[in-house]
Amino acid sequence: MCVEGVPGIAANFLLIYVTIQNKNMRGPTNYLLALTAFFEILHQSGHFLFLVVAVSGINLIDYSTALIFQLHSIFGVTAAQTSMASTAADRLLSVLIPLKYNKINIRLYLSIHTLLAISSGIWMSINAINLSNKYPTLPVTGHIGDLCVYEMNIMFQFIMLLCAITSILYIFVWIAYRFLSKANNVTQSDSQSRLLKSLIFIVSIVIGGYVMCSISHLVINQFFNLNDIQQWLVGVFGSILLNIGASSETPTLYIFSIYREAIKKQLKQLFCKKTQNNVISVVPGLVNRGTQLANRNGRIVTNNSLCNISNPKI
DSSP: OHHHHHHHHHHHHHHHHHHHHOGGGOSHHHHHHHHHHHHHHHHHHTHHHHHHHHHHTOOOEEHHHHHHHHHHHHHHHHHHHHHHHHHHHHHHHHHHSHHHHHTSOHHHHHHHHHHHHHHHHHHHHHHHHHHHHHSTTOEEOSOHHHHSOGGGGHHHHHHHHHHHHHHHHHHHHHHHHHHHOOSOHHHHHHHHHHHHHHHHHIIIIIIHHHHHHHHIIIIIHHHSOOOHHHHHHHHHHHHHHHHHHHTOHHHHHHHHSTHHHHHHHHHHHHHHHHHHHHHHHHHHHHHHHHHOEEEETTEEEETTSOOEEEOOOO
16 A cells, blocks of 8 residues: 555645646646645555554554544545545536636635535544544554444445545536537537546546445445455455555546646756756866866876877977
């Protein structure tokens, strides 16, 4: 899980950085995508506790102890799904009522979306705290899925609900683009094609990872007679799919949207700036050495004797 968690955190950081640096990406949808990326960083950072516990050989720790280090992950995973549903709703509004959408009070509008995401994360965190107070010494491995037991199974149910809402909203977005677009046929066809590809990948990878994880916890463990180790392995497999989905938002946007050019631009600026700094620190030394020449006994030499070139007599 840490294998895909680290690049996932880096990819989400990149999305946030690109959104901040690019003035053309200050719209509501861009903000909501960056907000989702921020919550995903909180979610995926919780996997490091499981890595520490596994490497240390402790194997099991108390539920209350694990929650101290993973409460932010519970908050993040819930808020991320709420933010993703808000993003889908935002895209639908931009298509159905474009004139009113462009005149909307953006601060109030984004504040409502942010408050909804934060509220859902706080609500789920309170549920986790209540379970911790009820079973403080319950042994867990430090894996986030281990915290979602007993009453905390509600988190998977809530995620399934949000994923269903998000999928339905994206379907409506596609229908709206299909039948309500006022652009010319060529532009409309290209826009629809790129949007359809983006929606397919977002729904199948990002949302699909969460759905498969929830199914593995809610369905497989309920209808199959598995022992504790088998149930844990099923949960880990589902979590791997979930983290692949959580890490896929930035690559999906890079492949199928205008984010590609923005990401390329920022990466180019970062790496080119580093290269230029290295060149500036070396070239002056070469220039100075090349200009400090002396004519000695009919030969041209540098101050460090790097060159020894004959000076022809005239």
